[in-house]
Amino acid sequence: MSMVIITINGKEFSAKTGEMVVDVARKNGIYIPTLCNMEGVIPQGSCRICTCLIDGRTMAACTTPVSHRMNVETNNAELEKIRTTIVELLFAEGNHYCPTCERSGNCDLQALAYRFNVLVSQFKQIFPTRNVDAKNPKILIDHNRCIQCKRCIRRMGGSGKPAWFSFKDRGHKVKVNIDHELTADFTDEMAQKAMDTCPVGAILKKEKGFDVPIGRRKYDTEPIGTEIEKEGAKL
Amino acid sequence: MSKPVVATTSLAGCFGCHMSLLDIDERILDLIELVEFNKSPIDDIKTFTKECDIGIIEGGCCNSENVHVLKEFRKHCKTLVVIGECGRTGGLPAMRNNNASITECLEEAYLNCVSVQANDEKIIPNDDELPMILDRVYPCNEVVKIDYFLPGCAPRADLIWNALVALVTGDEMNLPYEVVKYD
The missing domain is CATH 3.10.20.740 (Ubiquitin-like (UB roll))
Structure with missing residues (x-):
């Protein structure tokens, strides 16, 4: 190479x-x-x-x-503005009630908003009507929080393996669909992997949540990306 | 020079942000030295008795009374500061925005909820004296112009303290990473 x-x-x-x-x-x-x-x-x-x-x-x-x-x-200032605007749009587009979310403090979208110091979104919230799919015995999907990043679709299953997650519908109605038959015998490890794959709180492992106290969660004290920057400082 | 005048109110909130304001501990003595309170649940002054410099708003608007109070604050306060998630985004009360109609909300609260015990006549309160519930919950900035937002549920006491001191003294606002949180 x-x-x-x-x-x-x-x-x-x-x-x-x-x-x-x-x-x-x-x-x-x-x-x-x-x-x-x-x-x-x-x-x-x-x-x-x-x-x-x-x-x-x-x-x-x-x-x-x-x-x-x-x-x-x-x-630079322009790139920071682009990124901040994207984060604000994502917050306005979904129903992101951080205080009620199990992923709060460990959420990548929230962490980016913290890093860019977003105090309020410049966009009016849409408050779309979306549902929660909790049929699977191990995980639940909260479509209110989904940002359609397709990480679950790309990482879980696929390339020869059966697709557990897929997109359903089109345009602004698009949502992540879970195959209930294929995922009926999901193990705890698979559920954990699915939850870790989701950057927000859209995929959650059942019977788990709020287990790390406020102040000790991933993004409570250090902004997202600090780990990478610390490695860079050592080089 | 007279002290800056501060007014506070809780709209569609839980008073948690006001609790957080009190959570500044002994600095509350410094606060009393710094500012004078006017209309506020803290001193129980019900109506504005003078023009204020800073208005602190907790909670969004879920009924006509909230809208009225918020507009009064805009009229009487030079600077409006929204504290907490409910005022900033609608917060928890806004969870009704995306999946429940007003009818469903009222029926759940007064007829169907498991804790409803003594409503045999199936009455949903509807008196002229009661404020009308709005079609949805509105964040404060959809009703009037808001100058500053302090996120948090509740906002950390240090965040409120830093912001308030900066506003009163005219210094730059110091918002450390640890205190700007959405939960």
Whole structure:
């Protein structure tokens, strides 16, 4: 595999051809905010939170493969504004009642809002009518909180394995559908994996929740991406 | 120079944000030195007796009374600060917005709920004296212009304290990561 040299925020790094910009940045301790992207899952670039300035153009860093002498700028005032606007839109689009959510404090969408210091959404909330699917014995799906990132669809099942999750309907009515027959014998491990795959509180493992006290949850004291940035400081 | 005047109210909230305001502990003595309270449940002044500098609002609008009070606050206060999730996003009362009609809400509250015991005549209160319930719960910024928002359920006492002191002294608002939370 051939190597290329790319510049991220003025510093040069070597990367393998075919690697995505977001992964190269992560390995080198530079945090690019992501939401629909997950390490080890085929990227799709739908949420655009990872939008960076790549060779002068705004591109999704999770679906842009590196090329020789590529120049990437991961953060500036305009990019921060784009990202903040996306987070505000996602909050306005769904029914995100943080105080009632089991995922609060461990939620990626909420953590991004904290990182960007969103005090209020500039958009009027839609309050869409959505339901909760709790038929599965191990997990429940709360469509109110789903951001349609497709992480569950891409990570759970697929590529030869039966698809446990899939999209149903189209446009603004699109929602994640769970195959109740295939998931009837879901184990605790599979339920946990499904819950961990969801960046928000849309997929929850049953009989679990609020088990970590406020103050000790993932994003209570440090913003999302701090781990990556700490690694970067060591390099 | 006279002290800045502060008014507070709880609309469609649970008074948790006011509890959090009291949670500033002994700093409440400093607060009394810094500001004067006007209309507020804290001092039990029911109506505005003078123009205020800062209005602190807890809760969104779920009935006509809430809308009336909020508009009064906008009229009498130079700066309006919404504290808490209910005022900022509608919060928990707004959970009725997406899956229940007013009829369903009232029937659940007065007829069908398991804790309803002595309503044999199946009465849903409907007196002229009672405020009308709105079609849905409105965050405060959908009713009047709001100047500042402090998130949290309830907002951390330090967040309210920092914001209030900054507003009164004119210093820059210090919002540490640990205190800006949505829950």
